[in-house]
Amino acid sequence: MNKTSPLNIVYFSGCEGDTQRYRAHHPAEQLRRLGHNAQVFWQTDPAALTAAASADLIVLHRPEPTHYLEAVLAAAQGCPLVYETDDLIFDRSMVGEIPIVKQNQGYLHQRWGNYALGNARLLERCHAATTSTQPLADRLVACGKPTWLHPNVLSDDLLQLSDAARQRQRPQRPLTIGYFSGTFSHDRDFALIGPALVQLLKKHRSLRLFLGGCLNLPELLYPFAERIDTERFVPWRELPELMAQTDILLAPLDVADPFTRCRSELKYLEAAALAIPMVASPIPAFAGAIQHGANGFLATSVDEWSAALEGLLTSAALRQQVGQAAYDHVRSSYTFAAVAPRLEQILHTVLDDYGHSPAGPRVLAPALQAEWQKDSALAGRSVYMITGCEAGNSGTYRCRHRQQQLDYLAVPSLVVSQPNEGCNMAEAIKYDIAIFHRMIIGDFELNLLDMLRRLGRPIIFDTDDLVFRPELIEWVDAIKGWSPEDKALYRQGVEGYQRALLECDAAIVSTEPLAQMVRELGQRAFVVRNALSWEQIERGQPLAQARFAQPLPTPAAPVVIGYFSGTATHNRDFAEAAPALLQLLAQFPHVRLRIVGPLELEVDFTPFSHQIERRELVPLNDLALEVAAVDIAIAPLEIDNPYCQAKSEVKYMEAGLVGVPLVASPTEAFQVAITPGVNGMLATTTAEWLGALQELVADPARRRAIGQAAHADVLERYTPIARSRQLRDVLAPLWDELASKRRPEAFTEVLVTSIDRFQNLYWTQRMASPAGGPDPQVATLETALQASQAQAQELHEHLERVANGRVMRFLNRLSHLRHKFFA
Numbered sequence: 068m069n070k071t072s073p074l075n076i077v078y079f080s081g082c083e084g085d086t087q088r089y090r091a092h093h094p095a096e097q098l099r100r101l102g103h104n105a106q107v108f109w110q111t112d113p114a115a116l117t118a119a120a121s122a123d124l125i126v127l128h129r130p131e132p133t134h135y136l137e138a139v140l141a142a143a144q145g146c147p148l149v150y151e152t153d154d155l156i157f158d159r160s161m162v163g164e165i166p167i168v169k170q171n172q173g174y175l176h177q178r179w180g181n182y183a184l185g186n187a188r189l190l191e192r193c194h195a196a197t198t199s200t201q202p203l204a205d206r207l208v209a210c211g212k213p214t215w216l217h218p219n220v221l222s223d224d225l226l227q228l229s230d231a232a233r234q235r236q237r238p239q240r241p242l243t244i245g246y247f248s249g250t251f252s253h254d255r256d257f258a259l260i261g262p263a264l265v266q267l268l269k270k271h272r273s274l275r276l277f278l279g280g281c282l283n284l285p286e287l288l289y290p291f292a293e294r295i296d297t298e299r300f301v302p303w304r305e306l307p308e309l310m311a312q313t314d315i316l317l318a319p320l321d322v323a324d325p326f327t328r329c330r331s332e333l334k335y336l337e338a339a340a341l342a343i344p345m346v347a348s349p350i351p352a353f354a355g356a357i358q359h360g361a362n363g364f365l366a367t368s369v370d371e372w373s374a375a376l377e378g379l380l381t382s383a384a385l386r387q388q389v390g391q392a393a394y395d396h397v398r399s400s401y402t403f404a405a406v407a408p409r410l411e412q413i414l415h416t417v418l419d420d421y422g423h424s425p426a427g428p429r430v431l432a433p434a435l436q437a438e439w440q441k442d443s444a445l446a447g448r449s450v451y452m453i454t455g456c457e458a459g460n461s462g463t464y465r466c467r468h469r470q471q472q473l474d475y476l477a478v479p480s481l482v483v484s485q486p487n488e489g490c491n492m493a494e495a496i497k498y499d500i501a502i503f504h505r506m507i508i509g510d511f512e513l514n515l516l517d518m519l520r521r522l523g524r525p526i527i528f529d530t531d532d533l534v535f536r537p538e539l540i541e542w543v544d545a546i547k548g549w550s551p552e553d554k555a556l557y558r559q560g561v562e563g564y565q566r567a568l569l570e571c572d573a574a575i576v577s578t579e580p581l582a583q584m585v586r587e588l589g590q591r592a593f594v595v596r597n598a599l600s601w602e603q604i605e606r607g608q609p610l611a612q613a614r615f616a617q618p619l620p621t622p623a624a625p626v627v628i629g630y631f632s633g634t635a636t637h638n639r640d641f642a643e644a645a646p647a648l649l650q651l652l653a654q655f656p657h658v659r660l661r662i663v664g665p666l667e668l669e670v671d672f673t674p675f676s677h678q679i680e681r682r683e684l685v686p687l688n689d690l691a692l693e694v695a696a697v698d699i700a701i702a703p704l705e706i707d708n709p710y711c712q713a714k715s716e717v718k719y720m721e722a723g724l725v726g727v728p729l730v731a732s733p734t735e736a737f738q739v740a741i742t743p744g745v746n747g748m749l750a751t752t753t754a755e756w757l758g759a760l761q762e763l764v765a766d767p768a769r770r771r772a773i774g775q776a777a778h779a780d781v782l783e784r785y786t787p788i789a790r791s792r793q794l795r796d797v798l799a800p801l802w803d804e805l806a807s808k809r810r811p812e813a814f815t816e817v818l819v820t821s822i823d824r825f826q827n828l829y830w831t832q833r834m835a836s837p838a839g840g841p842d843p844q845v846a847t848l849e850t851a852l853q854a855s856q857a858q859a860q861e862l863h864e865h866l867e868r869v870a871n872g873r874v875m876r877f878l879n880r881l882s883h884l885r886h887k888f889f890a
Contacts, residue, residue: 074103074414077122078151079139081110081130085303089219089333090153090199091128096222097407098414110135111446111477113439119143120431123422124414126151127193132185133475134442134791140192144429147421149414150186150193150212153219155329157186158206159605166326181471181601194421197413199331200352206329213420215413219331220401221340228304229340232311241273242380243296245313245343247306247334248280256327259348260319261285263372268294271380277313279306311341314386315379318347322367332356335363336401339393344386346375362392442476442792444799450480451498452529455506457486460687464717465504465529465577468600472791496522500798504529507563508570516570525801528568528590531577531597533713535564536584542710544639572805575797577715578736584713593797596736597715598790599724599781603691607724610695611778614726619767625657626764627680629697629727631690631718632664640711641666643732644703647756652678655764663693695725698770699763702731706751716740719747720785723777728770730759746776 076098078091087107095105108115110130119125119142128151130136140148155161162168162183168176187210190196196207196214207214221229244264246257268274268291276295278284288295301309310316316338320327332352338345339362347353349365357363364375379386399405450473454462466482473480481498483491485506492515495501501519503526506512519526533539537558540546546557565588568574573591576582585592599607628648630641652658652675660675662668664684672679685693694700702718704711716736722729723746731737733749741747748759763770783789 074098074105074411074418075121075123076103076105076126076414077115077118077124077139077143078105078107078126078128079110079115079119079130079136080107080128081133081136082128083109085333086153087128088303090151091126093220093222093403094126094217094410097403097410100403101407101411103411111443113436113443115139116142116435116439117431120429122146124149124418126197127189128152129154129156129186130189131182131474131477132189132788133477134788135439135477136189137788138435138439138442141435142429142431147195147417148193149417150190150196150207151198152186152196152203152207153199153331155203155206155326156183157190158210159184159187161325162187164325177467177470177602178474181474184601184605195417200329201355202325202329202351215416217410217413218401218406219333219336220403220406221336221397223403225303225307225337226340226398226402229307229311229337232307233341235308235311237312240312241275242271242315243275243277243313244315244317244376245277245279245310246282246317246319247310247337248278248282253280254283254285256320256348257282258285259321260317260369260372261287262369263376264288265291266369266373267376267380270377274380277309279309306337307341310337310343313343315376316343316345318345318353319372320348320350320353322348322350335393336397339363339390339397339401342387342390342394344379344389344393346372346379356396360389362389362396364389438792441799442795445476445478445795445802448478448499448798448802449497450478450500450502450798451483451495452480452502452504453483453485453495453506454504455485456504457484460717461531462504463600463687464597464715465531466502468598468787469502469794471600471787472598472794475788475791476795492518495519496524498524500525500527500802502527502529502575503567503571505532505534505564506567507560508567512567513570523805525573525798525805526571527798527801528571528574529576530564530568530574530581531715533581533584533710534561535568535588537561537565539709542708544637544705544710573797573801575794578713578734580709580735581713584709595794595797596739596785596790597717597720598785598787599720601787602688603721603724604782604786606688607691607695608782610691611724611726611774614695615771615775615778619771622765622767623657624767625659626655626699627659627661627697628699628701628760628764629661629663629694630666630701631694631721632662632666632684638667639708640704640732642669642703643705644701644730644750644756645669645671646753647750647760648672649675650757651760651764654761658764661697690721691725694721694727697727699760700727700729701760702729702737703750703756704732704734706732706734719777720781723747723774723781723785726774726778728763728773728777730756730763740780744773746773746780748773 076095078095080087080091091107095107098105106118108118110133116138119139122143124147125139125143126149150157156165162180165179165183167179168183171179190210190212193212196212197217198204198207198214199217199219201216204214204216248257264276265287274294278295278297280300284295298309316334318334320330322328328350330350330352332355335345335347335353335356344363346364346366347357349367354365357365359365366372366375452466452469454466456462462484470480470482481494495515496518501524508516516526540558540561546554549557568585568590569588573593574585575593575595576585577594577597579594582592582594648660649671652660659678659680661680661682663682682693700718700722704714712734714734714736716739719729719731719737719740728747729741730748730750731741733751737749741749743749750756750759
C-alpha cells in the first residue's frame, strides 16, 4: 500500500471504560491527527459491519466471543487483524489464575474464563498484536504473535484538565497522601504498604490519606479512620481535580504477581501531569518510566516505602523538584504527538507483511447484515434461569451451557439452583426473560410467576427429559422396583412438572419427540438441542488430536468398547445391545467391555468377567478422559419406549468430541446427529448391533475415519456458538410477542400488591414449621420479603419527596427505574 495514502482503520472493542479509552479511542485519535480514517466501534454497533467491509486493517480490542465479532471478521474478508490488549487475558495456560476467574465461582468464574479463552482463540486468528507493556509483549510473542509495543499516553484533554487543576489556588491544608485504585481488584496491593502508612500516620499527627475508588480499608488502618478521606469512582474528567488535592501519590503493586507485572505506568502519568511526586512498586512499566529519586521513587519493602515517603513528607523542595521532573517527562514523551508517528509505522509494517490487494472491492454480504439484525433482536435483554434439577447433568446442559450460548448474543444471564438457593423475587424481576428448568411450582413460585407475568416477562419451561406426562411413568425403568409409596411420590413430582409447564408461556425442549409430547397438552414447544460447553471442548480437543496423531493399531490390538450409563435408569436400554455384545466377546477375546457408571449386568455376562471392566461414575468435567480411553462407544436405548425416544444426543456429542465412534439406537435425536456409516452407526436389531460392532472392531482405519468425522461434526454443530442462534430464534419472538403487555407503571403496581402476599405466605410457613426447625422455604421467603420491603421503602421515599415538592427529582428517578426495568 502507498504509505502516503490515508489508512482506513477500524477499532472493534469489547471492553468499556478506561481500557477502551486508552487502547482504542486514543490510538484512533492519534491516527486521525496524521490524516488517517480511524473509527472505534462498540462490539454490538451495526455500523461496524459496513466499516469493516472497507477497512484496510482491523484492530480487535479485547472483544467478547460473539456473533457480532464473527460477522465483523467475515465482513473484513481477510484484511490484516491486529489483536490489542492491555491485560493478560489471552494466555491459555494462565486462564485459571486470572484474579476475576480464580476469586469467583459459578457464572462469574465461567463467564470470565470463557472471555479469556475466547481472547486466546481470537489471538490465534490474528496476524499480529499491539500492547501496552513489555511483559505483555513478551507473553504475546511466546504465544506466537509478532508484537509491537505502543504505550499508554495522556490525551490533550486530560493534560489540559490537569494543568487547570494544578494551577488552581487552594486553601492551606494538611499534607495528604493519595491512592486511587482504579478498579475493584487492588485491596491486596494496597495492603502491602499498610505497615508503612501506619508508621507515618503515627509519626506525622496531621498527615491525612485520600483513598479514591473501591477499596476495603485494611484493619491496621482502622485507628486512623478519622484522618482518611474516601471518594468512590468518578468520571475521568473529574479525576485531575480530585488528585490535585493530594501532595504525594502511591502506586503499590505485588511485583511477584504475573498479572500485576503486566500493568502499565498509567498511574505515574496521571500523577506526573499534575506535577505530583509518586512512589510506586518496581513493576517493569514503572521501573522503565521512573528514574528513582529523579522523577519519582520505587519501593518494594516496608522500609523502602517508609523512607521514600518520609523524605517527601519532610521536604517541600523535594516534592516540587520530583513532581516537576515527572511533569516534564510526561510532556515530552507521553503525548499523542510523541507516539502517533510510531503507531503509524507499526500499522504500515503490519500491512506490508500481511496485507494484500483484493481482486475487487469488498462487498458486504446481505446475509451478514440480516443475521446481525436478528442477533440484535435480543440486544439489551437478559435471561434469568432457575433449575429445579441438580441431579446428573441436566441442569448443566440446559442452563449453565446455555449461558455460554447467550454470551454469543451478548445477553447477560443468571442461573439459580432451586434446591440449593431458591428463588429471589427481587433478583428475578431484574431480568427480561425467565426460564424455569424442571422446576416444580409451589405457592411461592406461583407468586413469582404472577409477578413476572404482570410485568410482561416471557416465562418458559425447559426440560430435556419426559418428566411431565404422569400417564407414561410406567415406561421409566428406574422406578420398576419401587414401593407403591415411592411411586406415588414420583407421580406427584411428574404432576408438579406438568403443572409448571402449563403455567408458563411456552416450553423449550431438547428433542422433537419431547416437543410433540408438550404440544399434546396444548402448550407451545420449541426445540433447542443440547450443546457442549467451551470447557468440555477445551478438554476434549487435545484428546482427539492426540488420538488422531497416533499410528493406527493393528487389527489384533486390544479394543475397548465403552458404555457410559450416566444414571441408574438404563438396565433395559443396555439389554438392547446385550445379545450382540455377548456374541462379540465370545468371538473376539481381545475385546474388552468397559462399563462406567451404574448398571446391573445379566448373569449371561459372568463367563466373560475377565473381559469386563467396571468403573465408577465420573463428574462431567472428567468424562472426556474416560471416553477418550475407549475405542468404541455405545448408546443403546429401548427403541419403543417414549421415555427413551425423548432422550437427546448427548452421548454422540461426548464421544465425537474426543474422536470416538459411536454405535447408537436410532432414536430421533441420534438420527438427527448421525449419518450412518459416516460419523457414527445406528442399530436396532441384534444383527445390526453385532454387524456394526464387528466392523469397527476388525477395522482400526474405519474406527479412525468415523471418529474424525464425528469430531468435525460436533465442532461444527454442537458448540455454544452453533447453538446460540437456535436459542435466539426462540427467545426473540417470545419477547416481541409479550411487548404489548409491558407497562411502565406495572413495576410499582406489582411490587406494592405482592408484599402482602409475601408477608402472609411467610407467616403461614413460619407458623406451620415443625418444632424441630423452620420449613426449608422460610429462609427463601425471608430473603425475598426483605428485598421487597427494601424496594417498597425506596418507593415510599420517592413519594415523600413528591409530597415535599421535589417533583423533578422524583420524575428523573422514575424515568431511570422505567428504563432499568422496562427498556
